[in-house]
Amino acid sequence: MTIQMPEPDVSVLARRDEIIAALREIVPGEGVISSAAEMVPYESDGLMAYRQPPMVVVLPSTTKQVSQVLKYCHANGIRVVPRGAGTSLSGGALPLADGVLLGLGKFKRIREIDFDNRAVVVEPGVTNLAITQAVEHAGFYYAPDPSSQIACTIGGNIAENSGGVHCLKYGMTTNNVLGCEIVLITGEIIKIGGKCTESAGYDLMGVITGSEGLLGVVTEVTVRILRKPETARALMVGFTEIEAAGRCVAEIIGAGIIPGGMEMMDKPAIHAAEAFVHAGYPLDVEALLIIELDGPGVEVDELIARVETIAQRCGSTTCQISTSEQQRLLFWAGRKAAFPAVGRISPDYLCMDGTIPRGKLPEALARIRQLSEKYQLGVANVFHAGDGNLHPLILYDANKPGETDRAEAFGADILRVCVELGGVLTGEHGVGIEKRDLMPEMFSEIDLMQQQRLKCAFDADGLLNPGKVFPTLHRCAELGRLHVRGGKLPFADISRF
Amino acid sequence: MTIQMPEPDVSVLARRDEIIAALREIVPGEGVISSAAEMVPYESDGLMAYRQPPMVVVLPSTTKQVSQVLKYCHANGIRVVPRGAGTSLSGGALPLADGVLLGLGKFKRIREIDFDNRAVVVEPGVTNLAITQAVEHAGFYYAPDPSSQIACTIGGNIAENSGGVHCLKYGMTTNNVLGCEIVLITGEIIKIGGKCTESAGYDLMGVITGSEGLLGVVTEVTVRILRKPETARALMVGFTEIEAAGRCVAEIIGAGIIPGGMEMMDKPAIHAAEAFVHAGYPLDVEALLIIELDGPGVEVDELIARVETIAQRCGSTTCQISTSEQQRLLFWAGRKAAFPAVGRISPDYLCMDGTIPRGKLPEALARIRQLSEKYQLGVANVFHAGDGNLHPLILYDANKPGETDRAEAFGADILRVCVELGGVLTGEHGVGIEKRDLMPEMFSEIDLMQQQRLKCAFDADGLLNPGKVFPTLHRCAELGRLHVRGGKLPFADISRF
Incomplete structure (x- = not known):
């Protein structure tokens, strides 16, 4: 391919x-x-x-x-x-x-910690986790927590609008970044936002977040920090039917409860994770929910009781509630290691990332199962159930002729299903080159042209990260501008390694 | 002027x-x-x-x-x-x-209520309150609640990124709108977002929200609805020093408590409101905080106790806690009627709208008092204390020669103070023509040029709402594009009525 x-x-x-x-x-x-x-x-x-x-x-x-x-x-x-x-x-x-x-790896300095305004000013090469480490002595943390948080940087988080298991309650990167300094392709430096959440003029912070390096280069970031919740406890709830687990997720949200995290794993993912980290996951269920409640102790106690009742009503067959911090972390250990765990049971796997409206969870899972049969490839589902962000892991063997292409076609079909169900091609991993050519499944030509007009407003010559996100490169001139640039910009093939 | x-x-x-x-x-x-x-x-x-x-x-x-x-x-x-x-x-x-x-007054239809996905699809002429009224039978509501919510429409809310007393906890319009249909000046129709919170491509929803009618015309809106909290109770806390009230706000937020609403009024505003609606406000204090906690009953009880302790530590002299829904609404009645109440004590008033980092609250109030003496005009302060959004009401008499100009100069100085303290020219009322010429106090020429390049990406001929937001109208050609348009676009004077 x-x-x-x-x-x-x-x-x-x-x-x-x-x-x-x-x-x-x-x-x-x-x-x-x-x-x-x-x-x-x-x-x-x-x-x-x-x-x-x-x-x-x-x-x-x-x-x-x-x-x-x-x-x-x-x-x-x-x-x-x-x-x-x-x-x-x-x-x-x-x-x-x-x-x-x-x-941007040399931009590693934390420039200012401002507890009064709950803001931290950092350089873009600071890792996600380093922000939390810099403020946790005072009881604060930075909320978005992608799995790669030890390594990934805040600049990259802005480029991809990264999420994590806590984004259900505390938002994605876009909800936690207050401002930034950005250098345009012309070399001009602009400041966006600040320590306030409101802003005059256009919401450039929103446009920059998730723009995948096509609009400018971020050189300073101001993030919002939150006070660490007083308590956090987790439930581990098993279901013999995956649809029942999906219903349970919908009912919890419908009851007005926003858990700190609500993750789902299906049977193949549960077995792979359990074999890897021995978290004590039940092996006789089709779906496992890990639900974390956080806040004041008295609130958490009440919410746990309510979630337990809802789970029982939805037909849960097992339910364990963490009684210590150690046990809570063990519940999460399996989920957090699910990707490498799946890597142990399959020579190769392809991690997809799509989003669906929460109400369509059971339907999406059924469709993925049908596709799994059609393509004759296994799939393990691990996902941020609370916000409908699916991460199906397609299992294949690159050494078997044709399996890689089949896995990629399977993956593309999953994303098409997401869009068909009213969802989105991507949840938190971005479009990049991986999903670039699927963009027309989701956007009309008019939509894509308008997105590119916005790109032209930042980078009229198309010099910043071309070939990413947009399936067809229009020169700004073709988009209704008379801006003229010498070279044409057709595509050349890059083979997969 | x-x-x-x-x-x-x-x-x-x-x-x-x-x-x-x-x-x-x-x-x-x-x-x-x-x-x-x-x-x-x-x-x-x-x-x-x-x-x-x-x-x-x-x-x-x-x-x-x-x-x-x-x-x-x-x-x-x-x-x-x-x-x-x-x-x-x-x-x-x-x-x-x-x-x-x-x-857009004829776009009055609610097109779809989707409880499963907690989304409502409406036409832009539907009023803010009508959305809540359409879903409250099922226990839901639409969170942003500007004072004008009976009359203002969701389309206008998007244009201004409207807030309200609950936006501290539940966000501004931009945090509660999931998608929209927008017609560009060319007549092209684009769809942005949907029922998911994530989205591929640039965050156009963020750009449209708060764009004050300069980018396109919204013809359909999908909003997020929330479940009504189980309980809501309010505290009314008085202070003999306004700085102490400011400290109390900072300490509540610092303690990790996010009230559903946290509003402050100073002495002139308290007296005007009490004389108007008889809400039972204490008249011997310099500042009054109304703090609402919402959520499960057991959580609200605990939070009220914690807020009361913090208030005492900060030197509160009076504290009343609502014991019934009726009393809670009475606490709010004074605050919600504060603008007309001030209208009763002064022939004219000018309502300002600026934002400061929360930690600068005492300093901002001291500076406003100094300005009040300098300009020899009274000022009543009513504001969303929790998110640092000030609404100073400048009292003047348009019939007295020179007072109107003095009031406007006073107002501009207040906004300059906001920017100087690291804040923003506007909180929720937009820039429009009122604050247009103050934009350079906040943005550099490079910033403003970049904002206008974005405007050009939507409206290359500058036909949509020209003269608003930007103090100088650059033709797109001057912004690095070679787009040519016949007419030049200098400014003409419009006298104030």
């Missing part, structure tokens, strides 16, 4: 030495990497099936350097791919053969 | 009869209003100091008609001002002499 990427600009490639020299002027010392061997770590992100060495890697350490690099690239028509920690699962940080890979 | 508006296009005015006839073709019957007398109700919005009759009023009733009207205006270079119920306080719906006033 191949993915089409923008055709390399030979005139840029011909000037490679000159470009590297110019970049070294801006970022001296070890900030420019150009040898093939040293560039290998930057060839792919978490979607490792696709690889491409960049023309050169630049690792600036100040906003001024970022501004100068972008200004230089803009003046010289050089494409730029921004990169955080490279944990993206949709290929958003895949380099371009003729592009500068702009790594 | 005058405000500069785009100079009327004489070539459009010369074709008025022809334009009206064309619009009647699109919207037959009573959908086009062109007589001077009948257009009077459309001459201003809630910022009644400024008035301007439009060229013609059009009241379409279908998305198709909106699309055809905009397509016609786009093809003919005619400016368009969209309007909901006209309750805006910043002049966002002020007509243009050469513009079509596009009223």
Whole structure:
């Protein structure tokens, strides 16, 4: 299988030495990497099936350097791919053969902790977890918690609008970022938002969050921190019918209860996780819900009782309630290790990421089971049930001829089902290159043109991360602007590694 | 005092009869209003100091008609001002002499109530309160509750990103809108979002919300509804020092408690409200906090006890806790009637709307008191204390020479103080024409240019609501595009009525 990427600009490639020299002027010392061997770590992100060495890697350490690099690239028509920690699962940080890979790894400083306004100002290369670690001594934390939180950076979280098991109650990245500093492709620096949640003018923070590196490069971020809940306890509830588990999720939300996290696993996922971490999961159920309630102790006690009653009414067959912090963490350990656990039972797996309206959960699961039979491939379902964000893991063996293509076709069909049921192609992993060519399943041509007009408002020459998100690259001129650019931008093929 | 508006296009005015006839073709019957007398109700919005009759009023009733009207205006270079119920306080719906006033008042249908997905699909002319009324029989409600909720429409709420006393806990409009249908100035119709909270592509919903009618015309809205909390109770806490009340607000939030509403009034506001509605407010205090806790009964009881303890520690001198629903509503009655109450004690008042980081509350209040002395004008402070959204009401008498200008200068200084303290020019009333010329206090020229590039991505000819939000109108061509448009767009003066 191949993915089409923008055709390399030979005139840029011909000037490679000159470009590297110019970049070294801006970022001296070890900030420019150009040898093939040293560039290998930057060839792919978490979607490792696709690889491409960049023309050169630049690792600036100040906003001024970022501004100068972008200004230089803009003046010289050089494409730029921004990169955080490279944990993206949709290929958003895949380099371009003729592009500068702009790594933000040196932006590691926590600039300000402001408890009075519950805000922390950090550089984009600070990891998600490091923010919580910097404030937990005072009883605070940063809410979004993607599985990769030890490694992934806040800059990457903004690019992908990352979620996590707690986003049901506390929101995605977009709900927890108050402001940022962003460098445009022209080198201009703009400030968006601040420590207040309101803002005058257009909501640029919302546009930047989830924009997958196509609009600008974030060089500073102000996030909201929350006080750690007084108590957190979890229930582990088993069901012999997966539809009953889906009903239970709907009824809990319908009762006005918003758990801190509400995750579902199906039988294959339960068995794989249990064999891996021995969390004490029941093995005779078809679906397992892990439901965490947090808040003041007295509230948590009451909510646990109500959730237990709802679960029983929905036909749960097992229910365990954590009585210690250690046990709560054990309940979660299986869920958090579900991906590597599935990796142990299948030579390869493909992790999908789609969203459906919560009410359609049982229907979506039934459709995925039908597809599993059609494609003759196993599937393990692990997902953020509370907000309808599915993560089906398609099991296959890349060494068996045709299985990889079948797995990818199966995955695409799952995303089509999500859209058909009124859902979305992606929940928290972004579009990148993985789901780029499925965008027309969800958006009309008019919708996509309007999205690209917005892109043109930030990057009229299409130099920032081209080939990602949009299936067809329109030049801004074609979108109703008379802006003229020399080179055309057709797609070239990149084979899967 | 005058405000500069785009100079009327004489070539459009010369074709008025022809334009009206064309619009009647699109919207037959009573959908086009062109007589001077009948257009009077459309001459201003809630910022009644400024008035301007439009060229013609059009009241379409279908998305198709909106699309055809905009397509016609786009093809003919005619400016368009969209309007909901006209309750805006910043002049966002002020007509243009050469513009079509596009009223959405006929879009009054609730299209779908989907309890399973907690979503309601409505037309933009449905009032804010009507959404709650349509779902309250099942125990649900729509959270944002601006004071004007009986009259203001959901379309207008999106344009202004409206808040209300409950937005501290439940978010502003932007946090409660899931999707919309929008007609671009070209007549093209796009769908944004849906019933899921996640979305692929750019967050256009975020950009549209708060865009004050400059990007497109909303013709359908999908909102999130919430289950009504089991219990709600309020505390009324008095302080003899306004700084102590500010500290109390900060400590409540710092303790991890997010009240359903937390409002503050200062002495002039307390006295005016008490004289008007007899809510039982203490008259010997300098500041009064009304704090509402909602949720399960057992949680509310505990939180009330904690808030009471915090208030005492901060030096409260009076504290009353509602023991019945009737009493809770009485506590709120004074606050909700504060604006008309202040209207009874002063011939005129100017309602400001600015935001500061919560931690700066005492400082902001001290600065406003200094300004009050400087300008020799009284001020009553009523505000959403929990989220730092100030509503100082400047008291003046328009019949006394110079007082109006002094009040406006005082108001502008208050907003400058907000920005200086790290806050924002507006909280929930929008920029419109009222705060347009103050935008450079908050944004750099680069910021404003980028905001206008985004505007150009939606409306390259600047036909939608020009003269609002941005202090200087740049043609898209000047913003780095080569798009060429015939007419220039300088400003002409409109005198305050």
